[in-house]
Amino acid sequence: MKPLSTSKSILAAGLMVYAVSSCAPTVTTYRLEPASGDIATIDGRPVTKAEQNGVGVVASFEREDLEFVTLDVEIKNHTDHSIEVNPADFHFTALGASQDTLTDPRNANLALVGSAADPAYEAGRMNIKRKEEEKRLKRAKVFNTILMVAAIASDVSTSSNNRTYREYVNNRVAHGVAYQGIAIKRAVDYSTFANRMQRYDYEEYRWRELALKANTLAPGESIRGFVYLPKVANANYLSIAYSLPEQATVPLLFKQELVQQKKTHQRK
Template sequence: MRWLALAGLASACAPTYQLGLKPATPTGLYAEGREQAQAVADSVEVRLSFVCYEPTRVVFEAEYRNPTRRSLVVDPAAFKYEANRMPAPAAPGRKAKRPKPLPGAEVTAAVAAASMSLPLPPLPPQAVAAFDPEPEITTLRERAEKAARKAARIDWLGLALGAASLATDVASIGKKETEAQYQRRAAIHDAAVTYNVLSTAVKIEQAVASEVMHQRAAMLEEYALRKVTLAPGEQVRGYLYFPRYDAADGFVLKAPVGSGVVPLEFAQVRKRL
């Protein structure tokens, strides 16, 4: 799924591409500057728009409008996509070289792979489900609390080493030390300082990690589409997270509506930089 990231491993002369997603058919519908794909089933309107790529995920925003007289359950875990790809171009003759796409040109996954001398990975063998945010939110909260407890925990070994170093320093006051005694006291002091510096660094890392996980959980709680029952006349919008798959030319996203699904098609484009 990190297919385009492999471009840097190819020849230094290989082209690079900017990846993007858009509705396969223009709709003229926009939300915050993003074009939306639209589908209607049983009078329920569903809109999807591409938000961004994350390192391992692709993010969409889903919007549901329920004008009916019945309640509707919207479950992000019920979303799926099917990836597709355009056929590879015919291979050139033995002596002929495949021309490089010009800057600004939009090309298929197969053309991009050929221009970078990379193999095309296979398409996912089955429909790929969206991530359910609830388990991730719970896990992030639990891990954040665990890291926070570790960061706040008293380091008794560090205190003991510090106390031992202080005790040897106090005991040496007014006494003439041998070289061996001085070296031993210095070794205890150095060990205490080194340990406490490392311990403090670890605690800072744990505190930072705790804060990052708290923020990620809070972001998912605020922005992710979460399982909800829409009463008649209500609407909801939120982010959907799918595994990222760069080597596809398009996706058919299956959005749940009641006991069925509606397809929304997106084209994945790569523009030569």
């Protein structure tokens, strides 16, 4: 294996430090507000209610949650028979400022549409996500070992060629930076692993405990939970429909606003 040169070691360390220190200059927050149905303010929050053929839906915006916007939804069965509830039956169409249908960026001939997340499916993917993250950490460990071996080999090789004190000092500084860069990368790798595993723990809790569950509602019963819709950054409105095949399609319209704020760093 050919040792890394001093300049290459410095460059590699510099790239690592840059990757660690770089961050987004702004933070974008999604806000939704009901714009259709029977709207009322409950506990300071706008809530909308709509019903069709005995199937009632009460909904309000809960919060932004990772890659989703979250609606707090209650479904009520006012019919004389049982109905099957599934959060994946919530579908939406993205609308522009004039409530015109937006086109799919991947295909201009199609409308920009989507469906709510299926909690059962998403919960089943958690173990796969964790295993993929463990594999990523193992690959990072191997790469870090290669970097360290190369840095040591370069250090040994160049140290024996120092002719002056200045060359010795420059060599020590350069390799010190390289070792520090590797140590930073290793710490970042473990921190990223821990953060992602913690996120997956939260996601699993979200899908199992918070999300609206698929269920059978008898007449007079209701069920409540969170419905998670994928974010659509360029939408001004989301036209949402809860559909029960051959029975009801309950429409909901939410106005969406994106608020951008400068990301500032406070001194401690």
